[in-house]
Amino acid sequence: MEESKKILVVDDEESIHLLYREELEEEGYQVFSATNGEEALEIFGSNPIDLVILDINMPGMDGIEVLRQLKAQKPSLPVILSTAYSEYKHDLGSWASDDYIVKSSSLDELKTSIRKRLG
């Protein structure tokens, strides 16, 4: 059996983790959860992560800094920015993330984006 793809979800909201984990595991992915930037980098350093879903606004190290460090370690890593507020959308290009999604109670858009990137 093919080993399932590993997705790291970085968000400071516990309830988001609960939702994302259930939904994504249902899709057959293995889900890792981090509630802040430091934790995310730690998990990324010790697990072969295939894709990262990254919230931007977090206490402490913000999502953009996490993105910078992740891409510095592995430029080919797909990262989907996920945020409550679409104001960063203009800067998508300069941040070199792979997609940008505004959080919604329907995860259809997110799932489509993941499938596109992980095949």
Place this chain on the structure above:
Amino acid sequence: MSPDHSLIKKTKDLLPRLIKINHATVDLKDRLEQTVLLIVEAFEVAFCGFFSLQTGGDHFILEAASDYSHRKEGRCRLDIKEENLRQAIQKKRPLIIAEWSNDFPKEYWQKIAGYEPRSFLGIPVSDENVTYGALVLLHDRPRAWVQEEVNLLDLASQEMAGMLRSTDVLLPSEERIVETLARENAGMVRELSTLYKISGHLMTTVSVDEIGKTVIKAITGDEGLGFDRAVICLMDEQEEVLKEVWRGEKGEESSARDIIIPLNKDGGALARAVQERVPITINANSDPVLSKIWFEGLDCADCAVVPIIAKYKVMGVIVVDSFCNNRAITKENVCVISMLANHTGLALDNARLYTFLDRTNKELVEARGLLAEAEKLAAMGEMASTLAHEIRNPLVSIGGLARRAIKVVNGDNGGKRYLEVIVDEVGRLEKTLNELLDYAQEPEESYAKKDLNHIVEECLELMHREFEEASITVKKDLKSIPLIWCDERQIKHTLFNILLNARQAMPGGGAIRVSSSVEEDDAGGYVTCTIKDTGGGIPEASLHNIFNPFFTTKKEGSGLGLAISYRIVSHHGGKIEVENEPGHGVAFSVKLPMNPEPRGHNVYKPKNKIKKQKLE
């Protein structure tokens, strides 16, 4: 030629001309001067003068002379005490000296003539009662005075006596000066009081056009300075040219013609008056630009070109003439027009200042409005960002988990229905939140040349089914309009909002009329799309609120639709106009500018307050 023949010729020439002079309306001094000039010409002598015998009968005053060049003073006041002449006159007999001899003093006559006279003829000028003086002819060579010549001159002197009698008595010179001064004074007083009236009028208006028209009327009107024609040109500082702005004839203002005068040598006297800041008097025929200023090919006369100066700045020129009677322009005329020009300059300057102040004030009010709007948006931006984080995350969890719960709830025991309600309501809240964030955020812009008609058609296509279901008929009247710079997505959003409002205003069906048109103006004009419904219109009390965010009359509405539309159109440099007929319907007109880059530069764009950090 025999002396008789030449005499007949002289008589023929002289007398009719004398009589003509006598009946001319020129003043007495002019008439006397013309007479002595005529005599010099007819008798081919070197000098002719008229001497008046002064009260007391002991001296003469030279009143008119054919030649003044040898006299230092301008006026003819050299007294002569000439006994021989006086006696001759008193006896009413001519004094004839064919060739001067030493027993006849000549120094007085030499002074008057400027050379040594060799022959002399004095004829008394008198009638039955009064002796007025003497007509004196001098010649630089000995000359025989033929009796017929003396007789003819006697006739001339009688004619002169007639002139003098009709003017009663020749006034002593001092009195005449006073009289002339009084006449001149009266003229000046009249002109000054006209100027006073005009300047009073000029200082009470701030309308540039009214100032120009008043000045034209003042120069050419009967009540004014009495010139026939006037033109006022004003400076165009940007292009450095003069432009004709007002013109008038005989108190009637006529429309200015499209005349532009460069401020170089091609500008003729007008340019010169501006550059040298001095009034110029010139015959229009000798200046190609001036003959263009007046109607080409028609009479041209002497013109005065006077610069309008205010606060060291030349604002334009006034050009006047009297083409009807071809009257020459005098120094006094120029003086009066210059005074008027000064007043005009001040009045124009005042008007400009006022206009400037007025415009600045309006801009200030507008800027204050924009600032208020901007503050509102900035506050809303901040609120939106907070809302987004505080509300969206829980909404995502609630909605997302409710969706998951629906999947795991077995059977139809009611729980599933509750969860469905939760999912729907969360969906609605998320939609409102998105709209709110759309409004608060700076829209992403993507401008291109687009056909507004095409955008309208696409919106109608999208709404087609909805309109059909609601029994709403759509009538299109789309005129051919030019392409405009716009963000298609945003404009579609705007029209869609208005169409949606129209649909919601007509729950029982109705009609929508969509039209497009072009409106030209100085700034490049607008293309307009008007959407008119039959939904009963907007209550008067609500009308002023419809573009305010969160204002809604609908049960299910965020109140952001029109607020967003308004902002989008403002960003495009356009406007939304509302024509409301309470009880009938309402028409929204979206007007978008046609000029190439109508990006709303003056529209404040709120800055996001959250710091952005870029990946290096």
